Amino acid sequence: MNWINFPYIAIPSIVLLVISSLVVIVPINKKLRTIIANTSSVLAILLFVYFIISLWINLDRPPLRTLGETRLWYAFFLPIIGIITFNRWKFFWFLGYSNLMAIVFIIINLTHPETYSKTLMPALQSYWFVPHVVVYILSYAVFGVSWIVSIVGLVNFKNKDNKKLLQIADNIVFIGFAFLTLGLLFGALWAKEAWGHYWTWDPKETWALLTFLVYLIYIHLRSFHKGKVRIHFWVLSISFVFLLAAWFGVNYMPSAKNSVHTYSQQE
Amino acid sequence: MTKKKLFQHPWKYKEGILISISLVIIGLVLGLLTKKPISSPAFPTNLSLIVTYTLLLFAVYKFEYKRHIVQWLSGIPAAISSTVLFAFLAALLGFIPQVSTGMLMNDSLLYNLGLTHLTTSWLFAFGYIFFVTTLGFATVKNFMPIKKKRIGVLLSHIGLYIIILAGIAGDGDIKRTYFILPNNGEPTDIVKDFNSETRYNTPFKLKLNKFDIKEYNPKIVLVDAKTGNIIKQNNSRNFSAKNNAVADFKEWKLKVVDFLYSSAPADSFYASFNETDTLGSLPSAFVEIYDKNNKLINKDWITCGNFVWFRKNIYANKNYYFAMLSPEPKEYSSDVTAYLPEGKKESFTLKVNSPKTIMGWKLYQTGYDDTKGRWSNYSVIEAGRDPWLPVVFTGIFLLIGGAFYLFWLGGKSLEEEEEKESELN
Numbered sequence: 001m002n003w004i005n006f007p008y009i010a011i012p013s014i015v016l017l018v019i020s021s022l023v024v025i026v027p028i029n030k031k032l033r034t035i036i037a038n039t040s041s042v043l044a045i046l047l048f049v050y051f052i053i054s055l056w057i058n059l060d061r062p063p064l065r066t067l068g069e070t071r072l073w074y075a076f077f078l079p080i081i082g083i084i085t086f087n088r089w090k091f092f093w094f095l096g097y098s099n100l101m102a103i104v105f106i107i108i109n110l111t112h113p114e115t116y117s118k119t120l121m122p123a124l125q126s127y128w129f130v131p132h133v134v135v136y137i138l139s140y141a142v143f144g145v146s147w148i149v150s151i152v153g154l155v156n157f158k159n160k161d162n163k164k165l166l167q168i169a170d171n172i173v174f175i176g177f178a179f180l181t182l183g184l185l186f187g188a189l190w191a192k193e194a195w196g197h198y199w200t201w202d203p204k205e206t207w208a209l210l211t212f213l214v215y216l217i218y219i220h221l222r223s224f225h226k227g228k229v230r231i232h233f234w235v236l237s238i239s240f241v242f243l244l245a246a247w248f249g250v251n252y253m254p255s256a257k258n259s260v261h262t263y264s265q266q267e
Numbered sequence: 268m269t270k271k272k273l274f275q276h277p278w279k280y281k282e283g284i285l286i287s288i289s290l291v292i293i294g295l296v297l298g299l300l301t302k303k304p305i306s307s308p309a310f311p312t313n314l315s316l317i318v319t320y321t322l323l324l325f326a327v328y329k330f331e332y333k334r335h336i337v338q339w340l341s342g343i344p345a346a347i348s349s350t351v352l353f354a355f356l357a358a359l360l361g362f363i364p365q366v367s368t369g370m371l372m373n374d375s376l377l378y379n380l381g382l383t384h385l386t387t388s389w390l391f392a393f394g395y396i397f398f399v400t401t402l403g404f405a406t407v408k409n410f411m412p413i414k415k416k417r418i419g420v421l422l423s424h425i426g427l428y429i430i431i432l433a434g435i436a437g438d439g440d441i442k443r444t445y446f447i448l449p450n451n452g453e454p455t456d457i458v459k460d461f462n463s464e465t466r467y468n469t470p471f472k473l474k475l476n477k478f479d480i481k482e483y484n485p486k487i488v489l490v491d492a493k494t495g496n497i498i499k500q501n502n503s504r505n506f507s508a509k510n511n512a513v514a515d516f517k518e519w520k521l522k523v524v525d526f527l528y529s530s531a532p533a534d535s536f537y538a539s540f541n542e543t544d545t546l547g548s549l550p551s552a553f554v555e556i557y558d559k560n561n562k563l564i565n566k567d568w569i570t571c572g573n574f575v576w577f578r579k580n581i582y583a584n585k586n587y588y589f590a591m592l593s594p595e596p597k598e599y600s601s602d603v604t605a606y607l608p609e610g611k612k613e614s615f616t617l618k619v620n621s622p623k624t625i626m627g628w629k630l631y632q633t634g635y636d637d638t639k640g641r642w643s644n645y646s647v648i649e650a651g652r653d654p655w656l657p658v659v660f661t662g663i664f665l666l667i668g669g670a671f672y673l674f675w676l677g678g679k680s681l682e683e684e685e686e687k688e689s690e691l692n
Contacts, residue, residue, distance in 0.1 A: 089677060122598055122619035171677045178674035185663050185670075194620050196443060196631050196651045198659065199434060201386055206361040213354040217347055224343040245361075255364045 001054035003068070009051040010106045016044035017079060017103055021096040034087075037095065041083040048076040064127050068112075071105040073130040078102040081138060085175065097141055128190030132183060139179030140247065143215075146172040147240035153233040162229055169236060170222055177215050184208055203255045207246035214239040276335040283348025290352065290397055294390030298381035305387055307439035310654070317432050324403040328411065341404035349394075349401040356394045360385050395435065402428050419672025426666030430659055437655030442467070445633060446648040448475035454606050458650050469650055470626055472606040476614070478635060478646040479602070482594035484508050484528070485550045485571050489516040489583070490590050498587070508552045508591065518559050519583050524566075525553040532570075537579050540568050547575030547642055550594055556583050574639050593640065601632055601646040617648060628652050 001009070020040040023033050052072060055063050063069040082098030085091060149169040153162050187208070188198040199205060218235050221228075274282055308316060331337050339345050359382060366383045381388025406428045409421040444458035444467055454472035459465065484507040489498040498517065506514040512523045529548045530540040540551040551570040558564050565581055571591040572578030580588045600618040605625045607613065615623050617632040624630070629651045636643035653659075 088675065122596060125598070126620040174673050174677045178670040181666060181670040181673070185667055188663060189660075192656075193622060194631075196622075196629070196633070196649045197441070197653075198656075198663075201360060201365065203361060206357055210354055210357040210361055213350055213357060217350050217354070220343055220347050220350070250361075253362060255360070255362055 001051055002058055003055075006051070007110060009047050010110050013044040013047045013075075014103050014106055016040040016047075017099040020044070020079075020083075021099040024092040024096070037086065038083065041079050041095075041099070045076065045079050045083075048072070048079075052076060062127070064130070068109055070130055071109050074134060075102045075105040075109070077130065077134045078105070078138075081134070089171065089175065093145070094142070098138065101137065123194050126190060126194060128186055128193065132186040132190055135179045135186065136183040139176045139183055140243065142172055142176035142179065143240060143243055146176060147237055150233045150236035150240075153229070154237065157230060157233075162233075166222075166229055166232060169232075173215060173218060173222075173236070177212075177219060180212060180215065184212055203250050203253060204246070206255075207242070207250050211239070211242045211246045214242045276339075278335065278339040279344045280348065282339070283344050287348055287352040287355075287394075287397070290393040291355075291390060294388065294393045295380050297389035299379055301389070302379055304381070304384045305389060305392060307435055309439040313436035313439045317436055320399075321403065321432075324400070324407050325410075328404060328407045337404070340401055341408050345401045346405055349398045352394045353398040356385065356391055395431075399428070399431060402431075419669050419676055421669075422665050422672060423669030426662045426664075426669055429662030430666065433655045433658040433662060437653050437659060440652075440654050442650075442652040444469075444650050446473055446650060447645050448473060448601070448603065448648060449645045450475060450478060452645075454604070461649075469628060470608065471628075473630075473648065473650075474604045474606070475646050476602040476604060478599070478643060480599040480635065480641040480643070481597045482641060483597050484526070485594040486592045487514075487521065487523070487552070487554070487569070488590055488592060489519075490580070490588055492582075492586050492588055508550065516583075516589070517587070519564075520557040520561070521589060522555045522557065523552050524555055527551050530570075532568075532576060537568060537570070537577070540570070547573060549573045549576060550591065551579075552591065554581060554589065556581065556589070574642070596640075599632065599635060601648060603630075603648070605630075627654075 017040070020037045023036045023040075026033070052063060055069075055072075063072060078098040078101050082095045082102075085098075086095040146169050149165060149172065153165050153169070156162065187205070191200070191205075192198040214235075218232070218239055221235060222232055225232075271279075273285070307313065327337055328341065363377065363382050363385070365385065375383070377383050381390050385391050402424065406421070406424040409417055409424055413421065443461045445461060446455065446458050448455070452475060454474040456468045456470075456472045458467050458469055460467065487506050487508050490496065491498060506512070506516075506521075508523050508526045510523060510526050512526075514521055527540055527542050528550055529542065529544050530551045531543050531545060531548045532551075533539045533541045540553075549570055549572070551568055553566070553568050555566040556564050565583065567581045568579065569581050569589065569591050570576065570579045571593045573593070578590070580590045582588045598618065600616050602614070602616050604612055604614045607626065613625065617623060617630055619632050622629050622631045631649040631651070632646070633649040634647040636645055
């Protein structure tokens with residue numbers, strides 16, 4: 001298989017991923033729904049396994065070099081993580097989100113086959129690129145949801161259900177924190193390969209650590225002081241501000257002028 | 268019930284905050300008094316410190332658990348206080364630009380307080396010790412006894428404990444140095460430290476056989492002639508030069524008629540370019556500019572310029588011109604030979620993201636003379652040594668294990684019956 005054959009893989013897998021994401025709104029019983037979601041996701045993933053392997057054989061090298069190939073791996077990993085998380089935690093929205101992201105990457109590959117939308121500098125050309133970015137995409141998405149939950153909790157504070165709401169938030173935060181930790185650690189392992197050291201207190205690293213620490217504080221607060229619901233909603237919503245600072249804010253801070261992470265400032 | 272007085276047992280958050288503030292003040296004052304960055308101890312001091320400290324934590328926890336201070340330090344209020352302090356230090360690091368220790372010489376207040384080199388300041392050291400202590404006690408607590416249900420918690424704590432202890436210990440032993448290898452130079456064992464510029468000798472010699480660089484086609488941009496700023500437009504921001512490429516910029520259309528990847532001016536007026544591969548040759552393009560009505564308004568050769576040739580732009584009108592940017596590197600690599608003791612040799616290629624280990628030194632392709640781009644006559648190779656790396660990586664893998672467990676657990680330990688409610692559809 002080659003990129004020319006990609007539509008034969010891409011279109012069926014888009015259809016399968018759409019089915020897997022939308023089956024939730026069809027009024028059928030829960031068991032059947034789960035079976036359909038699982039089957040279609042697994043089929044889509046298998047199509048990608050087949051395409052990646054045959055492309056690999058065809059190219060005679062791992063398809064990890066170009067941006068298009070990178071997107072292929074996103075489209076492969078996102079549904080896997082989506083379906084695992086779904087089976088474990090029954091989050092339909094998460095399955096839908098990861099499938100949607102995968103579909104976006106597939107469509108970009110269909111419409112812009114192998115073109116460079118941006119030049120990829122050598123430090124980014126690594127097999128760590130995909131796992132590092134994929135887990136961060138997911139963790140940020142999950143924390144985004146937890147932030148919405150915290151705002152809902154703060155706005156409807158009088159509501160009796162907010163303890164339940166906080167439990168949902170905990171569940172989401174744990175998952176997001178697991179991905180965040182993986183992202184941070186994959187980043188460290190990658191940095192060792194690319195820049196010679198796993199930790200250099202680069203501003204982006206510092207802010208990623210700070211995000212890690214504030215969610216760590218939330219988790220510890222929640223584990224041991226269950227009663228103080230309002231404070232917890234506040235901590236959770238403020239944590240997200242740190243996340244946003246780490247994500248977008250760093251490039252604008254005085255400390256960023258020496259950052260190796262500000263790829264956009266080349267000119 | 269009377270209200271608990273400050274520092275009356277059991278301690279809680281107020282005490283944690285007070286201890287944190289005291290540590291900050293002591294750290295700042297010590298910084299002001301000494302006015303010098305501190306450095307992490309090297310081998311074997313760091314190893315014995317770590318081992319002693321860890322054993323001490325175990326012993327104190329085991330035999331002195333009844334003491335309130337031990338209970339407090341291994342409890343949540345202390346854990347949260349120390350994490351808040353550590354996060355505060357990280358925030359300082361995140362806001363204040365840091366200077367590498369080799370370049371420290373100014374006498375500003377920020378410098379004297381240790382805030383421009385925070386990771387080597389007393390302030391950081393105190394915050395760090397507080398954090399490591401509470402983390403250490405929490406780890407020990409999970410060890411005595413080990414409970415199957417809390418194995419993920421144990422993995423996370425011990426992983427983080429190992430990472431940050433070994434990380435700091437490694438800081439004392441780490442060597443980050445670089446070779447500057449000239450084209451066709453003699454084998455050399457002289458390296459310089461990245462920070463202090465101190466010279467060292469490696470136990471092997473290194474020689475550059477060939478430095479190779481591949482570049483992306485250069486971008487062409489529209490520039491405001493008054494300010495010199497690049498006009499950013501969504502559809503043409505990443506317009507790369509290649510034959511017959513067309514793009515819209517503001518009210519103009521730019522067409523690349525002829526693109527030469529490696530060329531030189533054919534005459535001293537830069538009126539035309541020839542394809543060549545001689546020293547200093549560079550990309551050039553013959554472009555045409557059309558206005559809104561598709562009328563040709565200007566055409567000429569443009570080039571990005573380099574250390575041999577001048578830059579040449581083309582004007583769209585008196586306020587705007589098109590310019591070619593210097594090409595960005597796509598991939599660069601060095602073919603090198605390492606000369607080991609006893610006459611052994613080993614040749615290999617170093618590339619960004621694919622280092623190579625020789626006699627415990629990890630070698631990286633780091634840079635080249637970027638003013639000369641592909642005509643660089645030297646290659647910069649980083650040579651790094653970090654004997655603590657395996658320890659740090661052990662910690663990293665333990666923490667990764669903990670993260671997977673956390674994902675699987677999803678906060679289930681907090682509330683048992685939450686699975687039913689977790690459908691957020």
